[in-house]
Amino acid sequence: MIEMPVVSTGNPAVLAPAGQLEDVSVLRFRQELERTIDAGHTQVVVDLGGVSSLSEEAVAALVSAWQRLQTCQGQLRVVAPAGPIVGQLRTAAPIRSWPVYPDVAAALAEPGHAV
Numbered sequence: 001m002i003e004m005p006v007v008s009t010g011n012p013a014v015l016a017p018a019g020q021l022e023d024v025s026v027l028r029f030r031q032e033l034e035r036t037i038d039a040g041h042t043q044v045v046v047d048l049g050g051v052s053s054l055s056e057e058a059v060a061a062l063v064s065a066w067q068r069l070q071t072c073q074g075q076l077r078v079v080a081p082a083g084p085i086v087g088q089l090r091t092a093a094p095i096r097s098w099p100v101y102p103d104v105a106a107a108l109a110e111p112g113h114a115v
Contacts, residue, residue: 012043012077014104018050021058030061037065042074045107049081059092066094077107 013036021029036044044065048054066076079101080086089095101107 011041012045012075012108013039013041014045014047016047016050016104020053021048021051022053022055026055026057026061029058030064033061033065034068037068037074042069042072043077044069044074045077045079045104047079047104047107048085049079049103051080051085054085054088056092059088059095062095063092066098077101079104079107 015032015036017025017029017032019025033044033046046062046065062076062078068074069076078089078095078098080089081102086100089098089100099110101110
């Protein structure tokens with residue numbers, strides 16, 4: 001089972017799933033991303049620091065959220081400390097070209113971006 005806390009409901013919204021993002025938990029993850037965007041959040045940070053494994057479907061959910069946010073001039077920022085999750089993200093197109101931040105503070109602090 002995965003935990004899906006929404007750390008911040010402001011703009012940016014910060015989602016911090018924890019556990020394994022696989023099988024049934026991916027559906028919940030996708031729904032939470034969609035709910036966040038549907039609520040009007042155009043700046044979303046997903047903190048994968050507490051995620052122990054990430055399926056291809058979870059990566060697809062991130063790509064889908066990124067595509068939706070692009071249509072409304074929004075941004076998706078992904079946080080993943082060094083480790084296997086970063087490796088998985090770096091092999092997935094188009095995510096391999098996205099910056100991956102080491103922590104939420106870095107994702108929120110990068111100059112020149114709306115987030």
